[in-house]
Amino acid sequence: MLTSIATVCLSGGLVEKLHACAAAGFDGVEIMDADLIAAYESPEEIRALCDRLGLTIDMFQPMRDIEGVSDDVFAENLRRAEAKFDIMQRLGTDLVLVCSNVATASVDDDAVAAAQLGLLADAAAARGIRIAYEALAWGRYVDDYRHAWRLVELADRPNLGVCLDSFHILSRGHDPAAIEEIPAEKIFFLQLADAPRLDMDVLSWSRHHRLFPGEGDFDLTGFLAHVQRAGYTGPLSLEVFNDTFRQTDVTRTAAHARRSLSWLADRTARERGTWADRLPEPQRAQGIDFVEIGGGDLDAVDRLLDRLGFAFRGRHRTKPVRLWTAGDARIILNEQLRAERPRLSAFGLVVADAASAAARADALGAPAVYRRSYAGEQELPAVASPDGTEVYWNDAPDGWLAEFEGGRGVESFGGRVDHINVAYPWQDFDEAVLFMTSAVGLDAEPPADVPGPQGLVRSQVMRSRDGIVRLPMNLAPPTAPMPSRHIAIRTGDVIGVARAARARGLDFLPVPDNYYDDLAARFALDPELLATLRELDLLYDRDDAGEFIHFYTPTIGDVFLEIVERRGGYDGYGALNAPVRLAAQRRAGVGA
Known part of the structure; x- marks a missing residue:
């Protein structure tokens, strides 16, 4: 498997990015025009650095709004292209990305667009340069990879092919199955990105919310399987526009990115039943x-x-x-x-x-x-x-x-670890989700937002398929303190454990009386049970499957314990009680 990454994915200057990509184990890079323009090093120096680092320059990305324009505009576009071809030859790369036109001045005429792409390809061929044409999801008239392929076929130049981008295809809901109808030699490049399912305009979605494979909601394994069945053998390249990744440590983000490609290749190989790109067998936590x-x-x-x-x-x-x-x-x-x-x-x-x-x-x-x-x-x-x-x-x-x-040999109450609640800063959260999925073998449940005294806390539960191992992960608002972590111990008699602990002098996290007044309004609880809950600072939740009773200890340093009892088939975590816990901890001087 050959791997590549667009320099736009990473923070820092171009030289820093290249060193980070090499350290992470990438085989090559896509150099963005903006990164080269801002670099003080010449194209020749960048080429020499990549050679020393063992990186190939797989593609250059400077070309926008080329085709489907008037003759005079196209003449100017050719002049711009020739100048960029000069840069490419100095860089030592032979593939350039051309994105479909998004300008309002373009025309909806396939014959014009194909003819101009053909002329551009002729100019590139004189320099030994190939052109990968890509349909942007927000392209003015070409926003579907199948349309882009029709234009490439119509232009009919040996150095003109398509670039397939998972975001542009999957964000629009296009069926990737037709990828298998494109000849392998005409798929010049492959760009991969995941993303959460969001209801927003596709341009903003693309520019700010892409994720590395395994972190979003796209079926990238199915997408990659179609590309592989088409016969593509070139690099798997990442093109991820994300505000977080462009602010975080470049070396760590590059390693994170490389891990995502390994995970994707392994998962696709397993689903296809092939052995190439497989990692050691995943071990399910027992x-x-x-x-x-x-x-x-x-x-x-x-x-x-x-x-x-x-x-x-x-x-x-x-x-x-x-x-x-x-x-x-x-x-x-x-x-x-x-x-x-x-x-x-x-x-x-x-x-x-x-x-x-x-x-x-x-x-x-x-x-x-x-x-x-x-x-x-x-x-x-x-x-x-x-x-x-x-x-x-x-x-x-x-x-x-x-x-x-x-040890003293003293008997304890019967228990087991129900879940481990961990917390991450905003810049590490997506990386942590991918790590727990790929390396630890846990599955990600849909995220939820929990209101806290300093903003919404995002909660993402990672768990084994049988629920024996549960790892809720919390992401606090950027301006809030890091949430404390805790260990939840499951028992069959939480009230008995609470009474015995109180008798030993342990104070629990205090719960306000207003909570129990609301509890009485929400649930028709037995008055004796409600009085016990109030007396012992216990919290309660119930759904159609069962009940949940729990309490929290004081926080010591950055950790506290929770004792829980699940009755019936209750499978949640008392989410409605989380704001009460967060407010009580804040009152006690503990970070969110």
Whole structure:
């Protein structure tokens, strides 16, 4: 698989972008005219830099509004084109993108457009240059790839072909199946972009809201399958206009982009039943092995877990690490991480083949994590997620328990990890979704917006298909503090756990009385249950499938716990209670 990326996808100057693309493992680049114009390096210097970096310059993008115009306008367009052909020869690239005309001065006449494309191709042929003609989704008269192909056929020049762009095709709802009718040698280039389904004008949608493959709602695997069946063997290139990506770190965004192509190629190969471009087998998470809280001083977390009813299972025999359990829920406190404030630093997943899971993540460019281990200790492969949270895989989930010694043997309440709620800043969110999908093997549910005291919090739940592993991800408004992360423990008797924890002196996140007045209005609850909920600061939700009762602990550093009980088939997270929780945490001085 050959990979390429348009320089418009990335932040920074052209030289920075090229270094980032090479570091991410791309084979080539599309150079945007605007990037070259703003560079102080000459075309010859850019060409030499690409040679040193091992990058091919796959395409140049300077050509707009060429065809379907009057003779005098076309003469000026040819003059402009000749000047750009000079630049291309200095760059050492032989392919130029020509987008369909969007100007109001153009004419709706295929014969005129085809004739002018043919003349442009003749001028390019004299320089050894090929032209890839692309139908823009907002083109004045040519906005469908099938129309673009008809014009290319009509012009009938060997150096004139089409460029297929997934956004321009899928955003308009065009059927990509007809791609297979285009001869492979006439598909000169392929550009890929994902996007969310939005109800807005297509130009604004394209210029601001494209995403890398795997992050939006387009069927890119089906699209790519059609292109491959047509016989295309050229680069898979990304052209993603996105305001976020053009503001974030160029090296990290390039790595993120490269990962998206690996994911897309792997998924398409699996759906087509082919072996080329396949990565190691994806490992479906079978359960949560442990959750880790890291920090330099975790005594307050020890006290919280003790009062909550967790059992202390001992200290690690060689490291400053402690283990607390509640039934099958395992929380590790790691004081090797000298973080200023306690934070959710890692989690482990149970899989069938840990080595294969790690190999797949490595092939997707996820950085490996190393932790020192001694003889007789279980080694768990791990990688770092986009924000540094470490993800471990374990195919022998009880193997490391014997490494902890000196536990008190006290019984805990029965529980398991219900979900892990994590948070990301706005610039990392889409990358995190792709990472959890591609490397961790979770599926993304439709996002939802939760109102908070400082704006809407976007929530995206990532989960295993059976729901055993759930990872709600929160994105706070750009001006709000980062949301705290939390671990939700599921039990069969949340009221009993709450009463016992209260008896041990644990205070919960306080819930305002107004909440319970509203609860009484929304649900015809038994008065005794409502009184219990109010007494213990418990929150409640109900749907047609069942009930949900939960409470929150105070926040320590950047982490807190939630104890939940699901009754019947309730599958949600108490979304209507989230604004109450966010407001209560803000009142307690905790970030959103």
